[in-house]
Amino acid sequence: MSVIVINYGPLAANLSTCWRRSGGEDNPEVGIKRHMDMEPWKRSIRNWWRKANRVKPGSLPEPFHHAADIAALNKFFSNRRSDLQGAAETAATLTGQCYICNAEVNFRIKRPENGEPVNWRETLACPDCGLINRWRGCLHLFDAICQPTAADRIYLTETLSPVFQQLAKQYPLLVSSEYLPQAKPGESVEMHSTTIRNEDVTQLTFPDRSFEAVLCFDVLEHVPDYRKALHEFYRVLAPGGQLVLSVPFSFQQETLVRAVVNDEGNIEHLMEPCYHGDPLSAEGVLSYYDFGMELLEEMGSTGFQEHFTVCYSSAHWGYLRPHIAFVARKLKR
Numbered sequence: 001m002s003v004i005v006i007n008y009g010p011l012a013a014n015l016s017t018c019w020r021r022s023g024g025e026d027n028p029e030v031g032i033k034r035h036m037d038m039e040p041w042k043r044s045i046r047n048w049w050r051k052a053n054r055v056k057p058g059s060l061p062e063p064f065h066h067a068a069d070i071a072a073l074n075k076f077f078s079n080r081r082s083d084l085q086g087a088a089e090t091a092a093t094l095t096g097q098c099y100i101c102n103a104e105v106n107f108r109i110k111r112p113e114n115g116e117p118v119n120w121r122e123t124l125a126c127p128d129c130g131l132i133n134r135w136r137g138c139l140h141l142f143d144a145i146c147q148p149t150a151a152d153r154i155y156l157t158e159t160l161s162p163v164f165q166q167l168a169k170q171y172p173l174l175v176s177s178e179y180l181p182q183a184k185p186g187e188s189v190e191m192h193s194t195t196i197r198n199e200d201v202t203q204l205t206f207p208d209r210s211f212e213a214v215l216c217f218d219v220l221e222h223v224p225d226y227r228k229a230l231h232e233f234y235r236v237l238a239p240g241g242q243l244v245l246s247v248p249f250s251f252q253q254e255t256l257v258r259a260v261v262n263d264e265g266n267i268e269h270l271m272e273p274c275y276h277g278d279p280l281s282a283e284g285v286l287s288y289y290d291f292g293m294e295l296l297e298e299m300g301s302t303g304f305q306e307h308f309t310v311c312y313s314s315a316h317w318g319y320l321r322p323h324i325a326f327v328a329r330k331l332k333r
């Protein structure tokens with residue numbers, strides 16, 4: 001007979017930071033109650049059950065679909081683009097169902113003043129929860145394929161966003177972070193009237209197998225060594241754990257490299273620099289990549305035993321224009 005000893009000591013310390021940060025008894029207006037961690041053996045059984053009963057890529061629930069390769073993905077996108085042609089072309093709002101609020105709302109459409117096309121991933125904010133298209137879609141997908149519970153340990157790679165506010169209400173064991181180069185790894189810093197934990201996604205301070213899920217939304221394109229980040233996500237996931245990832249996508253097999261960090265540590269631009277909005281810097285944050293389908297193969301070589309793309313579009317849910325997300329699962333210890 002063999003005995004498995006699991007050490008939850010460092011994790012418990014991390015999670016107590018999370019409780020203090022996200023509310024609990026110290027911050028009742030956030031609505032979070034202090035929540036005791038599950039007993040490790042109960043968690044192992046639950047994770048084993050979830051692993052055995054996981055939603056397979058071929059049977060994703062509506063509005064999500066699996067695209068096995070770039071040809072299937074492009075076909076889905078060209079069909080859906082014409083489906084939605086004309087919808088919300090000029091309107092300021094779109095009426096639809098917010099998955100997060102479970103209510104019919106008028107999603108707000110932000111149109112650039114210079115006449116540029118609408119960036120559909122970054123708009124259609126719900127007036128109640130504040131979540132834009134890609135966040136609502138990814139949290140919907142997370143529920144659909146991970147079936148998370150309040151006892152799950154979840155790591156979110158952002159703190160200064162409405163998506164953090166939303167998840168913190170639902171998951172007492174949520175841990176979130178931002179990248180604060182001036183702070184020590186794992187250190188919590190008071191900024192923007194909140195406590196923010198500093199983590200470099202290429203060198204996370206969490207112990208192995210700390211989380212049931214890692215959620216990383218539009219962060220990897222800002223990480224020059226994103227493969228190292230994938231390795232870290234794999235390491236910190238428990239067996240049966242899942243990574244849900246969204247990134248800007250190039251609609252081709254190859255990843256488009258926009259910029260590199262050269263041997264001297266300087267940034268070399270290979271294309272017109274592209275900066276994304278960043279709550280921590282007025283000038284924005286540089287995007288190094290527009291990812292292609294090759295990201296899937298890289299997930300496989302990282303160690304993830306199951307990995308697939310999910311595409312979706314739905315006027316009903318306010319997911320205008322088709323979108324893509326990546327899912328990777330750790331099935332082994």
Ligand SMILES: [Zn+2]
Binds near residue numbers: 100102127129130131
């Ligand atoms: Zn909402």
